[in-house]
Every structure is written in C-alpha cells, then in structure tokens.
Amino acid sequence: MEPDLFTAAAEERQEKDPAGSPLAVRMRPRTLDEVVGQQHLLKPGSPLRRLVGESGGGPAGPSSVILWGPPGTGKTTLAYVVSKATNKRFVELSAITAGVKEVRAVIDGARRATGGFGKETVLFLDEIHRFSKAQQDSLLPAVENRWVTLIAATTENPYFSVISPLLSRSLLLTLEPLTDDDLRGLLKRALTDERGLKSAVTLPEDTEAHLLRIAGGDARRALTALEAAAGAALDKGETEVGLQTLEETVDRAAVKYDRDGDQHYDVASALIKSIRGSDVDAALHYLARMIEAGEDPRFIARRLMISASEDIGLADPNALPIAVAAAQAVAMIGFPEAALTLSHATIALALAPKSNAATTAIGAALEDVRKGLAGPVPPHLRDGHYKGAAKLGHAQGYVYPHDLAEGIAEQQYAPDAIKDREYYEPTRHGAEARYADAVEWTRKHLGRRRS
Template sequence: MVDLFDTAPEAPEMDAQRPLADRLRPRTLSEVIGQEQVIGPDAPLGMMLDAGSLSSLILWGPPGVGKTTIARLLADETDLAFVQISAIFTGIADLKKVFESAKIRRQNGKGTLLFVDEIHRFNKAQQDGFLPHMEDGTIVLVGATTENPSFELNSALLSRSQVLVLNRLTLADLERLAQRAEKELDRALPLTGEAREAMLEMADGDGRALLNLIEQVMAWKGDKKLDVEALSTRLMRRAAIYDKSGDEHYNLISALHKSVRGSDPDAALYWMARMLTGGEDPRYLARRITRMAVEDIGLADPQAHAVCLHAWETYERLGSPEGELALAQAVTYLAMAPKSNAAYVGFKAAMAAAKKTGSEPPPKHILNAPTSMMKDQGYGDGYAYDHDAEDGFSGQNYFPDSMKHGVYYQPVERGFERELKKRLDYFAKLRAKRQGG
C-alpha cells in the first residue's frame, strides 16, 4: 500500500517535477493497494468508517506499506484536520503546541487526527502525555511504528488504541503499482519479463522503494529492453529489513528455532543465512543453537550439545566467514537429530514442585552423620549403599518423607532416549519390587 491514484495531473509541466510516489498518491481508501485485511468493507477500518466512529489507532508494519497514506485518507473520510508529527523531531514543548491547537480547533467545531510517525521513539513520559487528550476527545491518535507495539508502547496507550497490522506488499501488489506508474508516465518499463520480476523483488515489499527504482529505470536512455544482468549492474538491491535489536531480530531467530525443532534443515539454513546477511553476530547464533540442543534435542541425542559447543569453538578459532560454516553444520545436525524436550519439561515440573513444597527436608536415611549427635538423631540410619545391592540398585526413597515419589522425567520413544526409557522402566519395576518387599 502506497501513495497513488489514477486521476490525470492538472498541470503536466509542474507535475513532471514531482516525485513519482507523490504523483501516485491515493485520494480514497479504495485506491490503496494491498492491506485488504485492514481497509476492506468487513475489515476494522471499513467497519469504523461505516459506523461513523473512528477510534485511536496504532498502525504497525514495515516501511513503504502506506501507514502515512492511510492516516491522511482517514482524516479526509472523517472530516478531521490532519496534523502530522515525527517522534524523531518532536519534543515536549512541540507536543504542547500541537495539543493547544487541537483544543482551539475543537472549540471551533473541528476535530483533529494527529498522526505520529515512529511513535515508538517517544519515551514513557511523552507517550503518557497523549492520554488525557485522547480521553477527552481533543485528538484521535494514529501512531505509526515499525516495531512491535507490545514491546515499545506503554500499556496505557495501547489500552486506548486498536493495533492494526499492515503487511509488506506482495509481488502481485507491487506489479499493480508498477502498472499504475507506467500509466502515469505513459511509458512501459524498458525491462524484459525476468528483469521486471527481479526489480519487483529488489523492492522487498516496499512500495516507496519500488517507485524510486522505477524512476531510476525510466530515466535511463536507450530503447533496448534490459535483462536481469544489465538491471543488476545498474541497480542495487534494497537492503533486507533487519534490526539486530528490533522486532525483526526476534522474528528471524524464532523462525530459525522452529525450523530446527520442525526437523527442516533447509528452512533452518535459510533463516540462519538471512540473519547473517542482515549483520547478526555469529556468536549470538552460536549461543542460540546451543540452547536449541539442550531444549529441543536433549538426551534423544546427547552428542548434539557437544556438536554445538565444538562449532562455537571452531568459529572462535577461525572467525568469519570460514567459522560460520561450522555453525551451519551444527544447525543442520540439530535439524536432523531426534527431538525430545523431556528433560526440559521434567526440570520445569521439578522446579514447580520445589517451589510448592518449600523447605521439606530430605529423608534422614540419606543424610550424612559426621557427628555422634547426628547419628543419635537418626541421620544415615537405614541407608542402603546401592553398590552393595546385587544389581547396583537399592530402590530406596530419596524424596522428602511427606512427598509422594515424583515423576518428572518421562523420556520419549526417539533416539537415545528410547534406551533411557527402558532403563527407567527397569528401575521403576525394581523399586516397586524392593519397596513392596
């Protein structure tokens, strides 16, 4: 979704000097490309406009998908004054002036739609400053952010707003935009079919970036259509969106982790490559894949943990880019390894039991008795030394006397844990036999 419309320009000579994105600015929501899940008749904005009641909004999405455009059009559709500020350049004093102007406007019978770009960059105090003016109807707030609002915005602000998620433009959306640009410029793009598709991919879902690319291509001299190689030589691919401390960082590591857990080595390698090409620190990846080994493979393949540690050590010795291959091999190994979170689940259950039972002491028969007084108290009395048992297993109770024997670790029938399950079942039968006797 971007700024575009189909009507012919009123002043061709002046219009030709305006940026293409400005010339193709939509005049109604129906002219917006993409984001039907937000602006359609049965979508949130469509329902609000139909009911004649617009609430404060947070528009969350990547760059170039039309957040500013939607805000402008909402102001037009609801007959509100449109005021735009950026959190990057606006301070407390500026906000006070904006609010005072909105109050005067309201007294004169005109409401205000305040569009705040990069709203997540405001600190807590600044965000709190919007609340009274939202509550008394002085402003309808429409904030735009590329970051996850649940992490970056105050809960009080979120509770008074509806969050709408805008998606990156699809290739089909970008193609529609390219066609509108060709109509506006009255000229077809001088590209082969494959080169045209490559240009759309270069935009990486950003409509504004695509229009900038189109302007560059249209400015080139010559009538011959360019192929992919010629296009790539003249244009640089748009850098992938990736902020090592932002929302996309967590999205991609989640995709990598779940691909490993889902035993898909190809997807795991792809997401790892996406993170590395985005500038991620390989040491962060080394730490996270080691976590995957202990969390999702566990004792189903005890070697997986060692594979990750050795890959980490190899990276430290070789550095980039050679050391990254060791990390890639570790990721591939994890994806193909048998999976079990039995130890992870068992540990969480044991932690919950430990918190619940508080300070219950161990049974006296497994306590050491280094002094005569402790022996008199029964410490160590009746302890059965397991190595003295015929099969090396005494079957004694090791839980507090007031507790039932807990069952926390339940191995799965996969990988090495299949053998551990056999051992556990064997010990359980012996324990029942010994304690029963």
C-alpha cells in the same frame, strides 16, 4: 511557524504540482479502495472503514489508531487516506525528531483549527515506539478529549512499546507484509497511471522480478527504485527499463534465484549444510543470497530452528533458544532489520559444536514403533488413580524415585519388546559430554547394561 502549518502548505503544493513530488508520494492512494494489500483491514464494515465513516453514520469508534507492521506496508498511506476520507487536516511527525514540544504545538494548533474553522486534525506520529513513557503520556489528553485523531505507527510490538493507557484507548490494526502480487499490481498502476509514469516506459518480466526481489515487500522501496530506473532509461533514450539499467541504478546485482524453483531449495540446502559443516563464511554467503533474492525471512528462520535440533542438539543447548528467539524477532520486525537477526542466529549455529544424536535417537525409536515393537505398558507404570485399578494390578509395585536418596529407581520403564534398546547415543562434543556421562550413570542405576 508551527509544524502543522508547514505540513498543510506542503500538502497544498503537492496537490497543485504533483509532478514535482516523488513517485511514491504521487501514487499514494486517495481512498481505501486504492490501498494495495491489507485486505483483512479493508473488508466492508471493518473498523477502518467505520473510522472513515463508511458505515453510514459518520466516523465511529476510538479516535486513536495504532498501526503495527513492517516498513513499507502502508502505515503512512492509511493515515493520509483517513484524513482525506474524513476531510481532516493531516499533520505528520516522527518520534525520531519530534519531542513533547512539537507534539504540544500540533495539539494547540489542532484545537485552534477546530474552534476557529471547524477543521479537525489527524496527527500521524511515526515510530511511536521511540517515544519515552513521559512523551507518550503527553498524547493522552489530546486522545481523551478528541482534540486530534491520533494515528500512530510502529514496527515494534505495541504491547511492549506503547503505554497501556494509550493502547487501551486505541484501535490496533496489524499490517501484513505486501506480497509480490500486491507489489506487481502497484508497479503496473505506477507505470500507466496519470499520476505515475504515464506509460513512458515498460517493465520487462526479468526486470520486474528483480525489482520485486530488491523491494522485499516494501512498496516505497519498489516505487523509488522504479522511478530511478525509469529516469535512467529515459535519459538513455530507451522506453524499456532493462535489467542492466535497474542494476546500475540501484547498484545491486540481480541474484539468479527463483523462490518457486530448484534454486530455492538448492540455496536453502546449501545454507543448512554449511551450518552443519561449521563453515560460518559459506553459511553467511548463502544467507545473503536468500535475503537478496527476497526470500521470506520466516522460511529462513524455520530452517534455522530445524538445524538447531537436527545438527546441534545437546552439544549446545543454547542453539535452539537462539533460533527460536530469532524466529520470533523476525516475525515482529521484518526486513531489512531481520537480516541482522538471521545473521546472528546463523553465526551462532555454524560455530556451535555439532551433534545429530537427538536426530538419530528419535529416528531409531520411530523405526521400532513402525515395525510394531511396542507392547503393553508395564503394569506398575499404568494409571492407578481410578477405582478398580488396584484390582487390575495397575500402579502396584511402582517405586517413587523421589523417595530414594539418589533419586532414581531400578525398575523397568520400557515395554518388554524394547526393554534393552538404547536409542540415545550421545557424542562428547561440547555440552553433550555432560549428557553422555548422565546417560551412562542412569542406565547403570536402572540396572541396564549395554547390549
């Protein structure tokens, strides 16, 4: 039997007996208006609303959609809503387990359904980035001939993971991580809705806060944890889901951490100070606390980038590229996988040789500027490309360093007010020893001596 027939049968059973389905499935939105978050995609007249025929003229635009976003942000949900709104069959495949054979079977079934029953098909392909180029190529005829409405989901940048012919024929929609307010509204609906828990239990504020932390912006994870905790509470004869019950259910201790309070800054400060102190184990502890508390991974990544320049600098020139690469990766993949990237960067920074020479150098230079130690630019360094510059003496007498054998010219570069100031005081830690030698050599050849 073909996989799309299995899907259709399962869907029919779910509609007849919704109580037998998981809470996350029962609470799946039936219309775009019920979708939580993603308001940038749901505005009136948006491509997504036109796709489901809300523009007044039936479905419009491309017959292929690529949904790009972190786990639990509603990619499967949007595909399901599109199928319902357009009255099309919904077939779901995962690129992890399916191959070309399964895809062709669905496409053949879709062609027969369209020809025999006039019923079009939405093919939802999850994790499309796991398909090879050849496997993605097999989708092109179905997309070009509109045999199916393909909705593909990916957590990776589609410009790198999806072939160009398929990308050019698709509407690319970027999904944002769900906010705490988004999830809070979803939990409230799940607690009271007839499809949900029907007000059988209540959720105290502290339990809700911990549930939001462990969800990490993932709606599916939030509903799964809520369902398990509510079941455990009811088994104990309780109508309130206490924090202890939730902890026992998800096997995860509540982290005492307020992202808007003092501990937010205390733990972030402890992370950076542990990296500065080269205590990799303490740094990983504080990183874990921030992750468990549901901290925004982009905030953590920004702190690591600052640390790379503030506390490491040229002692390890690779530290900043590692931190920047981590920040870019975190923005692309999100939690939970981003925890690995943040760990990678934290370990590298904690174990790197340390130098704050770059920090103190710019600090000293800024202090002088703020004191008014600036002065005019030396005439030979001024712009000499415009007419009349020579008459003003601009750029006259400038020595071009590349014309000299050693590539350095003994001439004054700084204004008179700070010509003897030396801001950069390198350490001899790690790779900065090379820069220490370089600055000593260059100052000597510039005709400068230490004051």
